[in-house]
Amino acid sequence: MxxxxxxxxxxxxxxxxxxxxxxxxxxxxxxxxxxxxxxxxxxxxxxxxxxxxxxxxxxxxxxxxxxxxxxxxxxxxxPWEDVWFEWRRGSDASYLGATITPGxxxxxxxxxxxxxxxxxxxxxxxxxxxxxxxxxxxxxxxxxxxxxxxxxxxxxxxxxxxxxxxxxxxxxxxxxxxxxxxPRFSGTCAYRGMVDSLHLREAFRVHGIDEHLVDVPQMYLGLDGHILTFPVRNGRIINVVAFISDRSQPEPTWPADAPWVREVSQREMLDAFAGWGDAARAVLECIPTPTIWALHDLVxxxxxxxxxxxxxxxxxxxxxxxxxxxxxxxxxxxxxxxxxxxxxxxxxxxxxxxxxxxxxxxxxxxxxxxxxxxxxxxxxxxRDPIVGANEQLLGEVLATxxxxxxxxxxxxxxxxxxxxxxxxxxxxxxxxxx
Incomplete structure (x- = not known):
């Protein structure tokens, strides 16, 4: 049986x-x-x-x-193998702190x-x-x-x-x-691109920027925007995502007939980050044909x-x-x-x-x-209701x-x-x- x-x-x-x-x-x-x-x-x-x-x-x-x-x-x-991100001021790349993930x-x-x-x-x-x-x-x-x-x-x-x-x-x-x-639109869009790391190094040399910022994951923070970079494909490519948020509407909407992802001009992206510092701008200038993503989530x-x-x-x-x-x-x-x-x-x-x-x-x-x-x-x-733009508190909070x-x-x-x-x-x- x-x-x-x-x-x-x-x-x-x-x-x-x-x-x-x-x-x-x-x-x-x-x-x-x-x-x-x-x-x-x-x-x-x-x-x-x-x-x-x-x-x-x-x-x-x-x-x-x-x-x-x-x-x-x-x-x-x-020797930065435990760093998740270093946090920097978007206007001048000043160091604010780091988040460490041992191992x-x-x-x-x-x-x-x-x-x-x-x-x-x-x-x-x-x-x-x-x-x-x-x-x-x-x-x-x-x-x-x-x-x-x-x-x-x-x-x-x-x-x-x-x-x-x-x-x-x-x-x-x-x-x-x-x-x-x-899905609901968040009010935030992200410009994305993949940058050749050698190209980014050269751009940083031209601007006198420490190449450490190429090798180690970075997050540049600013009011209603932030830019992250981290290496992929054995460091040959730098993944770049530049977020910009419109908080003018309490319940933002995305047009039903508009694609969530599309190519845009570099000029549009650079205009969105006008006033940001040399490091942030140099990163974005290395992306000739960015895509823009409308970020959605769920309740x-x-x-x-x-x-x-x-x-x-x-x-x-x-x-x-x-x-x-x-x-x-x-x-x-x-x-x-x-x-x-x-x-x-x-x-x-x-x-x-x-x-x-x-x-x-x-x-x-x-x-x-x-x-x-x-x-x-x-x-x-x-925009955090407690931390706001308090850089010392921001670094302390992000550490843990x-x-x-x-x-x-x-x-x-x-x-x-x-x-x-x-x-x-x-x-x-x-x-x-x-």
């Missing part, structure tokens, strides 16, 4: 970093049958450099992807490089391209996702990793009796789960990039679900309890990261502001989740919020 339980069928919608990382974390388990669906004809990431804090690096390692990441990742060079520093990677390295490890046949989800049909004994090509996929669990414009998010919210939620959602459909990454908690934490939160989601779903004690009978644990343990933390990401942008741009985010114990969350599932005893004195 064969008592072996049928494999859990898991569908993942979205082939970005979070979705692919989760697929890799799940597909090695024989009790799981995984399919990854991507709407594009091939894997691809929008954007350039992305930063990962110690929490995200831990999640990557926990997913078994640590070596893959280290192969393509960049670190701040010695990690500024751990960053080119998005496309990382996704390519992950996708190369996916087993053949696990991914289907050109699959845009349009509808979810969820009944008591059946779950299936329908695609715009007329096909469908029946599964036991459906995971929405399809980004800020998620097709699955409103299904989850409506299932909870809640109103749909669309904090009251739930990430409906039935057997669950949201992860930007589909659940898209946030502003000011803490370098958005991709990291998606990886924390992937790590949490991969470890629980990969446990052989997981089956159709306890899936609801597992998803409830995910929602209760991951959502408060992700919401806090969303909230503080917005607040951190205010801090950088001298991110400790709670980076030092979070992911495995403590998993221990608590297993306790809630009755798999192991709860740790004495465990604290479970945020």
């Amino acid at each position: 064969n008592n072996k339980k049928p494999a859990l069928r898991i569908g993942i919608i979205g082939g970005g970093i979070s979705g692919v990382a989760l697929a890799l974390g799940l597909c090695r388990h024989s009790h799981l049958q995984v399919q990854l669906f991507e709407s594009a004809p091939a894997f691809g990431e929008v954007g350039a450099g992305v930063s990962f804090g110690p929490n995200a690096v831990c999640a990557i390692a926990g997913l078994g992807l640590g070596e893959t990441y280290l192969h393509v990742a960049d670190r701040t060079p010695e 990690v520093g500024q751990s960053s990677v080119h998005r496309a490089d990382f996704l390519d390295a992950l996708a190369a490890q996916l087993p053949e046949g696990i991914t289907q391209f050109g699959k845009r989800a349009t509808q979810v049909d969820q009944q008591s004994d059946e779950l299936k996702v329908l695609f715009d090509d007329g096909t469908e996929y029946p599964c036991d669990l459906l995971i929405g990793a399809d980004g800020i414009k998620s097709a699955l998010r409103n299904h989850v919210l409506e299932g909870q009796g809640l109103a749909p939620q669309a 904090e959602l009251p739930g990430y789960v409906h039935g057997r459909v669950v949201l992860i990454g930007d589909a659940a908690h898209a946030m502003l990039p000011h803490q370098g934490a958005g991709a990291g939160q998606g990886l924390e989601d992937a790590y949490f679900l991969a470890r629980l779903l990969g446990d052989t004690r997981t089956d159709a009978g306890n899936l609801a309890e597992l998803l409830e644990a995910y929602d209760n343990l991951r959502r408060p933390r992700a919401c806090r990261v969303q909230r503080t990401s917005l607040e951190t942008g205010e801090l950088y741009e001298l 502001r991110f400790d709670w985010l980076w030092n979070h114990d992911l495995d403590a969350d998993l221990t608590e989740a297993r306790a809630r599932l009755g798999w192991e005893p709860r740790s004495r004195g465990a604290l479970r919020q945020g």
Whole structure:
């Protein structure tokens, strides 16, 4: 007599970093049958450099992807290897302080490089391209996702990793009796570009600027704007993002028919930062054809789960990039679900309890990261209600502001989740919020 339980069928919608990382974390388990669906004809990431804090690096390692990441990742060079960012006044590049991350520093990677390295490890046949989800049909004994090509996929669990414009998010919210939620414009736009580091060095020499500012991640701060730089691709390229905020409207809107990303002239970008200092201007003058990005995020959602459909990454908690934490939160989601779903004690009978644990343990933390990401942008741009333009206080706050985010114990969350599932005893004195 064969008592072996049928494999859990898991569908993942979205082939970005979070979705692919989760697929890799799940597909090695024989009790799981995984399919990854991507709407594009091939894997691809929008954007350039992305930063990962110690929490995200831990999640990557926990997913078994640590070596893959280290192969393509960049670190701040010695002797500044523990520096996350140095903080400088935008008007003259005067030093305000630094944020130190021992053992990690500024751990960053080119998005496309990382996704390519992950996708190369996916087993053949696990991914289907050109699959845009349009509808979810969820009944008591059946779950299936329908695609715009007329096909469908029946599964036991459906995971929405399809980004800020998620097709699955409103299904989850409506299932909870809640109103749909669309991305909201933040009032902040970001000019982006990738600069050859040799070109930037030469520009700094012309202006008499210390080349240290090329080698070490920098953040130039000013009223209603800030500019960050950090090296990627082994220091050959400098990733540049220049943020400018319009706070004239309490609820800013972005035209519905306007693209979120477009090319602009260098003159437009330089005009936006008129009056900034030589270092900041020299960086921007090295970007001949910048793109401008309209930054959107989501409100904090009251739930990430409906039935057997669950949201992860930007589909659940898209946030502003000011803490370098958005991709990291998606990886924390992937790590949490991969470890629980990969446990052989997981089956159709306890899936609801597992998803409830995910929602209760991951959502408060992700919401806090969303909230503080917005607040951190205010801090950088001298609009924090307490710190304002007080440079001494600004340096002190930035030195420790991110400790709670980076030092979070992911495995403590998993221990608590297993306790809630009755798999192991709860740790004495465990604290479970945020």
